[in-house]
Amino acid sequence: MNQPLMNRLLLTGAAGGLGRALRARLAPLARTIRLADIAPIADPAPHEEIVTCDLADAGAVDRMVQGCDGIVHFGGVSVEMPFPPILQANILGLYNLYEAARRHGQPRILFASSNHTVGFWKQTDRLGPDTTLRPDSLYGVSKVFGEALARMYFEKFGQETALVRVGSATPAPEDHRMLASWLSHDDLLSLIEAVFRVERLGCPVIWGASANTQGWWDNSHLDWLGWTPRDNAETFRAKIEATVPRPAPDEAVALYQGGIFTEYPIYQEKDA
Incomplete structure (x- = not known):
């Protein structure tokens, strides 16, 4: 890209793992990158703005979104x-984000949904964008809510959102399950570029995975988006099989697409 796609791009969760991994690499997309998180963010570059924001604070979210061309x-x-x-950040916080976007010109949004919206599908299943949702956790349920909220704002107000069901966005796959679910940082970056470059986005479901030979998810409905993931977890298979014990076939991590999330209890506040 020679010219930035936007004047100001907002990156929420900038202090988290993915935010830290992609922060510098987003620079070509916008003249200014606004970095937001409830946690401290250090050492802003000249093209970066730092915003401290609790997503549950509607006023703070409104100020965070104001002036942004993309999120x-x-x-x-x-x-x-x-x-x-989860209620405060992923449900109330997301509502606050969409209300702020509605008030401030409806900047296009890439929403990091999750593979945990479908975590109870078996690893032998192959899923398209219209598959029945089978969340595996309260976290997964919050992402189902997020997708539904985004769809409603699209249908009612025309707010465009890419619903990206992120798989395992790590520098490299770490276990046998990730040979199917891995999303490389390079492929995620190219997906972000495609989402903000395409003329008309709508509100598509996008499976956030690289071009893994062992993949579970079908993105063939997205030819119009112009995104072609290039990395393949198969490159790491020999290393994983040599260093990571293979789970038993009846273990959740080998049986379900959501892996160990399908085993987590429903935590009560006293268990935290």
């Missing part, structure tokens, strides 16, 4: 937890 929403709870923090 990459990695913010919120990203693991299974007791319901109260």
